[in-house]
Amino acid sequence: MATEIPTDFLKNEENRLNSLRFDEENGKLEVLDQLLLPHEFKYIPVNGVNDAYEVIKTMKVRGAPLIATVGCLGLYIEIQQSSDSNISWISGKINYLISSRPTAVDLRNALQSLLPLVQENKLDEIKKRLLDVYHKEKQENRRLVWNGYQELITAFPKKQKLTIMTICNTGSLATCSWGTALGVIRALHSENRLEIVYALETRPYNQGVRLTAAELLHGNVPFKLITDSMAASVMKSKNVDAVLTGADNVALNGDTANKIGTYMLAVLANYHAINFYPVVPLTSINQKIETGEEIVIEERPAIEMLTINGTNIGSLNTPVWNPAFDVTPANLITKIITDFGNFKPSELKNALKSDLY
Numbered sequence: 001m002a003t004e005i006p007t008d009f010l011k012n013e014e015n016r017l018n019s020l021r022f023d024e025e026n027g028k029l030e031v032l033d034q035l036l037l038p039h040e041f042k043y044i045p046v047n048g049v050n051d052a053y054e055v056i057k058t059m060k061v062r063g064a065p066l067i068a069t070v071g072c073l074g075l076y077i078e079i080q081q082s083s084d085s086n087i088s089w090i091s092g093k094i095n096y097l098i099s100s101r102p103t104a105v106d107l108r109n110a111l112q113s114l115l116p117l118v119q120e121n122k123l124d125e126i127k128k129r130l131l132d133v134y135h136k137e138k139q140e141n142r143r144l145v146w147n148g149y150q151e152l153i154t155a156f157p158k159k160q161k162l163t164i165m166t167i168c169n170t171g172s173l174a175t176c177s178w179g180t181a182l183g184v185i186r187a188l189h190s191e192n193r194l195e196i197v198y199a200l201e202t203r204p205y206n207q208g209v210r211l212t213a214a215e216l217l218h219g220n221v222p223f224k225l226i227t228d229s230m231a232a233s234v235m236k237s238k239n240v241d242a243v244l245t246g247a248d249n250v251a252l253n254g255d256t257a258n259k260i261g262t263y264m265l266a267v268l269a270n271y272h273a274i275n276f277y278p279v280v281p282l283t284s285i286n287q288k289i290e291t292g293e294e295i296v297i298e299e300r301p302a303i304e305m306l307t308i309n310g311t312n313i314g315s316l317n318t319p320v321w322n323p324a325f326d327v328t329p330a331n332l333i334t335k336i337i338t339d340f341g342n343f344k345p346s347e348l349k350n351a352l353k354s355d356l357y
């Protein structure tokens, strides 16, 4: 039985950067263009599936849970605009949206389950489930953040304040709520249990320096930005207690795909005897695959490594390899923090069979 979360938990964390604006009554969706951050805060309209695909594909919107929400709301809006009694067209839109980013599994998890409902012509149920992805996230995220906070204060009972390392962006710019790993970090700060966060800049797309730094500055959270290459030295000399990361795809054995560089952090954390926790909503778990070997790793365009904010930092004909993710093997993971409990990787598959969620 899940413990009751105190009503004042995260009470001071309502002032967050909002990744999107959704006017359900009028069917209007706007998303924050994250490619312009942190220099410009501009919301752009998403009027249907094609717009949703474009903002996800180009990473104006990114982060596994947020990708799912924007994809589902984009499809919902297009359905609301249609007067066609034949709804078979929805299946093609589902498959198109799923193709936008092949590694993050949340969107696929949310949409593939709707395909049988299209066949059965159950339009109202389809619309309800698309909206539920948006409406349910905040409650599920609060439980996820609570579980992460409980895990950390239990793991370090004698430390009043913890030093955390994190990679990429996993906050309110990767979700519609507090965030996954960054949500737990904000909870530690809110409860006066955080010493400092070391946030990796996260080359090549710089989600750390552009997005996580913006969120932590906005929330007055104590942190230091570090380059990815500094991670080992920080672990060696700055008393890091734990590494917290997000996840884009988790196999049943606990192998976890996340931003490229996460595997490096897990190896370094293991060497330095530092706890390593992916913070993973149920929506990011891929119950169709047994191991990380089956996870498709998205490769992004070379231009994203050779430019920063449109400025060339290398010759554009430079050959590059630009995988957006890597897979951390389960044996390097201390526990997987989820919204239905915290588990050693070896416990995850059985936990999913229970009625914990």
Ligand SMILES: CSC[C@H]1O[C@H](OP(=O)(O)O)[C@H](O)[C@@H]1O
Pocket: 062, 063, 064, 065, 104, 167, 168, 169, 170, 171, 174, 175, 179, 180, 181, 207, 245, 246, 247, 248, 258, 259, 260, 324
């Ligand atoms: C809370 S999931 C965020 C997850 O998504 C990021 O990838 P991307 O920015 O390419 O969408 C990264 O892997 C984060 O951990």
